[in-house]
Amino acid sequence: MSETNMAPRDFASAVPACPDELHDECGVFGVWAPSADVARLTYFGLRALQHRGQESTGIAVGDGSTVLIRKDLGLVEQVFSEADLAALQGKVALGHVRYGTSGGKDWEGAQPHLSAIDDVIIALAHNGTLVNTDDIRNELIERNIGFRSTTDTEVAAKLIGYYTQKTHRLRDGIAKTMALIRGAYAMALIRENALYAFRDPNGIRPLVLGELSGARGWVVASETCALEMVGARYVRDVNPGEIIRISDSGLKTMQALPPAVPASCIFEQVYFARPDSVVNGRSVFATRFAMGERLAEEAPASADIVVGVPDSGLPGAEGFASEAGLAVKTGLIKNRYVARTFIQPDQDLRELGVKLKLSALSDVLAGQRVVLVDDSIVRGTTMGQIVKLCREAGAVEVHVRINSPEVTWPCFYGIDTATQDQLISANMSIEGIREVIGADSLAFLSVGGLIAACPRCPGHCAACFTGEYPVAIPPTFSEGSFLEGYEPKALSRRSASLQMSLEDIARIVAEKEGVA
Ligand code: SF4
Structure with missing residues (x-):
């Protein structure tokens, strides 16, 4: 349908009263640097990313034996005091600024999201939106896994926990989760002694890797301006479908999923970044x-x-x-x-x-x-x-x-x-x-x-300009989103993976080694 053929109508009375700006969902910052003040570095990294989300923020720190967290509604400088940063001591840290588009905008929706896998605590931070979490959430609830929030991030965290309990390795839990979730995600995760970063196979949302000066450690961030802020040099982008793990054993990488059609968000260039x-x-x-x-x-x-x-x-x-x-x-x-x-x-x-x-x-x-x-x-x-x-x-x-x-x-x-x-x-x-x-x-x-x-x-x-969507959207997710007469391109019907159980997915992924 050509929009230039459409008759003007009283649009002003039809639109909800909201600002004429798009909002990115989030900014993510992670750092592994045992000799540095990781909470303070994260604070400064988040200040550089504040334009990506102003509703809530949080910092989690792994101190070698557990994960500590402080998060709240508000801007970075409003949420963290000097005393908060002093209390968050550790070797690895993860931070997040949020503009919520999935789930509630309350304290529970603030990130990083803290979750327990047996006796291991993880914190997860996410930029993007997952389009198939309703089905996964229901499956997990059927397995007696409870939820505290309505965010897609909690679904990902619980799914990582579910698979990690089965495989006994966190990176395998992440890989199996990546095989199941659909949509756009640039995520970073910490446990008590390691930092992980991973990105959807289309690479829709940005995530970059940097190295701190003097080889003091590694940083991952949504944008290079956050690397600049903490004195890290840009090394490369986190590749679509890749998992990076940084710990005392150094930086390790695995291609968890084969890269799909590259589709980095062009609106980052127009407005967000x-x-x-x-x-x-x-x-x-x-x-x-x-x-x-x-x-x-x-x-x-x-x-x-x-x-x-x-x-x-x-x-x-x-x-x-x-x-x-x-x-x-x-x-x-x-x-x-x-x-x-x-x-x-x-x-x-x-x-x-x-x-x-x-x-x-x-x-x-x-x-x-x-x-x-x-x-x-x-x-x-x-x-x-x-x-x-x-x-x-x-x-x-x-x-x-x-x-x-x-x-x-x-x-x-x-x-x-x-x-x-x-x-x-x-x-x-x-x-x-x-x-x-x-x-x-x-x-x-x-x-x-x-x-x-x-x-x-x-x-x-460039789907918001062209209607050509790079990742299939389940009808339940896009229901009611389109005006009559508009036919988006490449929107699929229910994707095959959504019709499988979590066990089926795990088995298929396990069969493709290099993932497990
Ligand atoms: S370019 Fe794609 S990912 Fe970016 S805002 Fe438009 S539809 Fe969303």
Whole structure:
């Protein structure tokens, strides 16, 4: 179905009152360094990853005989005091920042998730979403395994425990779990004396490996900016389907599952990752700049200045201006102390929420024809107000340029777009959106332009732009997510593994040695 053929409808009244931003599910940081203050390193690593989740955070430490943990709702600097860090002494640590998309947003949902396997305590941290945990949870409950939360992370932790009890080796428990779970996962796990890191076979969510200076130890993190923060050098990505184990015996690796079609999330490049992180050998800033250059080639505008919406629209604005030969100006100022738009059902109060986050500079914008560049339009709830701010500051024309294609499809791999009816581009033509936001013109980067602007990599997931989903989604998971007339590509029916028992899966995996 071509969305440009659709008649505009009253989308604004249909969307829930929520911010016009996607949220990543989480950030993960793990460190094995017996001679270092691992809790403090983790604290700093999590500070660098705070943009990936602001609802809750936690640090677990393995001290050689057990695992200690502190976790709570709030930001990293709110949750951890000096005394907390001093109490978390050990040789290996694991940290997590969370924006919950699976399960509750309460204390039990905060990570790392602590779990006992006989007398061994493990802590598990997860970035991503598992799409087949309902069936697995039910099977585990039938085996008298209880659950404290509703998260997919607890299902993975309990499944690892279940298989580890049968195989008596944690890495085998992880491998057998990887053979059963489906979806996007970049996970790290500690026990009292070792750190593990593993990633789904498509490599959808990021996970990098670094080494601390002076060969003092190893770090795994969701982004390279966290390695930078603790003085670790980037070594390589954790490979899709790989398990890395770091302990007193050194770093060991095993390919638990054969790599599947490579599908790293391209939205990391558009919005989620920090601009100073490096992905596939190039900074995210440079990639967003290149997207802006392409956008200017594809959708030029007659204008006087280019203004980026802070922060994630700024690199694209610079790229656009460079290609178009226009000046890039700071026309919008962000209030850094407002974390999220206040969500109010009342339109006046919603506008007030945007004004709390952004203000427009009339001495820059007055009398100008402005190209306004932002990273994406998701629900379309704030762009109209930003255009209005620019006009109130005196802009005579506002041409909106979006540094990514139209977000038309929901994500099932760790991002909080649950249903297509929340996405303005799935509901309206570009002309309809232009009218709603009150812009003089509106254009999006093409999918081809986006992919061409990204550094070479084995393969991307771009499903939220194309509807081509790299991992099969069970109908029960995607039920109600699509609007009538939309046919996602590559969504499978119930996958074969979901029809097997845990014992069947374990037997098949055991038969493929190299896994056990
Ligand atoms: S659907 Fe979009 S946001 Fe989700 S993993 Fe794929 S590219 Fe990323």
